[in-house]
Amino acid sequence: MGLVLDLKNVTKKYxxxxxxxxxxxxLDRGKIVxxxxxxxxxxxxxMKLIMGFIKxxxxxxxxxxxxxxxxxREKIAYVSELDVLYPxxxxxxxxxxxxxxxxxxxxxxxxxxxxxxxxxxxxKIGTFSYGMRTRVxxxxxxxxxxxLVLLDDPFSGIDLVSRAKVQDALLxxxxxxxxxxxxxxxxxxEAEPLFDEIVFIEKGQINLQGKADDLREKYSKNIxxxxxEVFK
Amino acid sequence: xxxxxxxxxxxxxxxxxxxxxFPGFVILELLFLSLYKHYLWQCFALSMIFIVVIFFAVIxxxxxxxxxxxxxxxxxxxxxxxxxxxxxxxAKFAVHSIVFIVFSFIAFFTVYLIAKGxxxxxxxxxxxxxxxxxxxxxxxxxxxxxxxxxxxxxxxCFMRFRKxxxxxxxxxxxxxxxNYLLPLGWKIFSFLPEATFTTSMSGQVFQxxxxxxxxxxxxxxxxxxxxxxxxxxxxxAVLIFIGDCLLLEKxxxx
Numbered sequence: 426m427g428l429v430l431d432l433k434n435v436t437k438k439y440x441x442x443x444x445x446x447x448x449x450x451x452l453d454r455g456k457i458v459x460x461x462x463x464x465x466x467x468x469x470x471x472m473k474l475i476m477g478f479i480k481x482x483x484x485x486x487x488x489x490x491x492x493x494x495x496x497x498r499e500k501i502a503y504v505s506e507l508d509v510l511y512p513x514x515x516x517x518x519x520x521x522x523x524x525x526x527x528x529x530x531x532x533x534x535x536x537x538x539x540x541x542x543x544x545x546x547x548x549k550i551g552t553f554s555y556g557m558r559t560r561v562x563x564x565x566x567x568x569x570x571x572x573l574v575l576l577d578d579p580f581s582g583i584d585l586v587s588r589a590k591v592q593d594a595l596l597x598x599x600x601x602x603x604x605x606x607x608x609x610x611x612x613x614x615e616a617e618p619l620f621d622e623i624v625f626i627e628k629g630q631i632n633l634q635g636k637a638d639d640l641r642e643k644y645s646k647n648i649x650x651x652x653x654e655v656f657k
Numbered sequence: 658x659x660x661x662x663x664x665x666x667x668x669x670x671x672x673x674x675x676x677x678x679f680p681g682f683v684i685l686e687l688l689f690l691s692l693y694k695h696y697l698w699q700c701f702a703l704s705m706i707f708i709v710v711i712f713f714a715v716i717x718x719x720x721x722x723x724x725x726x727x728x729x730x731x732x733x734x735x736x737x738x739x740x741x742x743x744x745x746x747x748a749k750f751a752v753h754s755i756v757f758i759v760f761s762f763i764a765f766f767t768v769y770l771i772a773k774g775x776x777x778x779x780x781x782x783x784x785x786x787x788x789x790x791x792x793x794x795x796x797x798x799x800x801x802x803x804x805x806x807x808x809x810x811x812x813x814c815f816m817r818f819r820k821x822x823x824x825x826x827x828x829x830x831x832x833x834x835x836n837y838l839l840p841l842g843w844k845i846f847s848f849l850p851e852a853t854f855t856t857s858m859s860g861q862v863f864q865x866x867x868x869x870x871x872x873x874x875x876x877x878x879x880x881x882x883x884x885x886x887x888x889x890x891x892x893x894a895v896l897i898f899i900g901d902c903l904l905l906e907k908x909x910x911x
Contacts, residue, residue: 495739495741495906497739498739505730505733505734509737511734513670522662525661525662526659526738526740
């Protein structure tokens with residue numbers, strides 16, 4: 426089982442802010458990894474670096490045995506924290522459009538996920554609430570069978586029902602041991618049972634890292650309480 | 658397949674050009690054609706102005722379409738797809754080129770029909786001449802889209818002073834092309850065949866009066882061979898387009 430992600434001494438600076446400082450992280454394939462940290466801790470920057478949207482000032486990034494580039498994105502599903510979908514498209518149109526770019530698109534999953542996430546495919550994305558639009562973004566990632574799924578704060582700003590539906594869909598479509606999921610979030614309660622590994626990140630550096638079960642055992646607390654203690 | 662999907666997406670995104678602006682534009686042009694016998698210069702001038710308006714409107718619409726992707730964050734979705742920068746840009750430019758060709762054709766055709774109806778084809782405006790001018794218009798206009806968007810893409814690679822950087826790059830492009838590249842290109846491409854516009858009124862009948870032979874010869878566009886200039890412009894646009902594509906992939910963080 427090789428590495429899905431390998432970051433060595435990565436530094437990314439924005440004007441006046443060090444988003445990531447000498448950051449190193451290696452993740453094994455076939456795991457669900459929770460990237461936990463408060464707002465501004467560097468989670469989104471890390472996701473963008475993995476996708477190759479931005480380049481680090483220093484360090485090396487290896488994703489699925491290659492460097493981040495536009496073509497490696499065929500093996501990665503990325504759900505942005507931002508509202509990135511075209512509001513003028515219907516759900517059907519965005520599904521058809523996106524499916525043309527990926528060989529791992531599973532057409533059969535579409536109807537199952539539409540039902541599971543309670544999404545109406547003939548409606549325009551612009552008419553949906555934020556929670557519904559998040560469901561559509563997650564759906565686009567889950568209709569595929571990529572080697573790596575990057576979910577950037579999919580639970581942020583959405584209601585409990587949407588959160589539960591997204592979590593349910595994640596669990597039902599996850600290909601155990603074949604897929605790796607990196608889930609960046611600061612909302613841990615609902616997501617906690619999903620994680621195999623946890624990486625706590627603060628001010629661009631790893632604060633604490635380990636297997637979820639080991640951390641629970643070591644601290645005799647659940648992940649939410651460990652999070653509170655780490656970031657108090 | 659990837660390019661086709663992007664192209665169709667752009668076509669839908671720009672549907673306002675075809676669904677709303679196009680019918681209005683055609684109605685206006687038809688109005689000019691039906692009224693020019695009563696309001697000749699007004700109709701003629703307005704249809705000429707349309708040719709200029711289309712030039713700038715479509716070019717700015719092309720770059721606005723790209724800038725809007727960044728503003729609305731849809732760029733993150735677009736760039737998360739396994740496509741290269743040239744796929745994205747070419748799809749955008751292809752759709753805007755179609756708009757440019759269709760709209761400018763109608764505008765030129767209207768001017769031609771008014772002129773022909775009023776003064777007759779053989780006087781100073783010929784159908785072949787109009788087609789030639791239209792082709793030059795396209796040859797200048799379509800590459801302008803690649804060039805206009807370059808300062809915006811360049812500025813997106815920087816975290817600060819983006820507007821300042823875009824303005825600076827635009828000035829450098831302008832001065833660099835007209836002061837250095839164009840004279841150089843004119844020399845390099847001097848081997849290209851002669852192509853000038855010469856419109857002669859000699860021997861024609863203008864408003865009922867026959868023109869004496871060799872009365873007037875107007876070299877309308879330039880007395881020099883203009884093909885080297887066009888070739889330089891085209892080559893410049895191709896180089897800028899390559900730059901657009903490379904920088905688009907580099908500066909996606911906008």
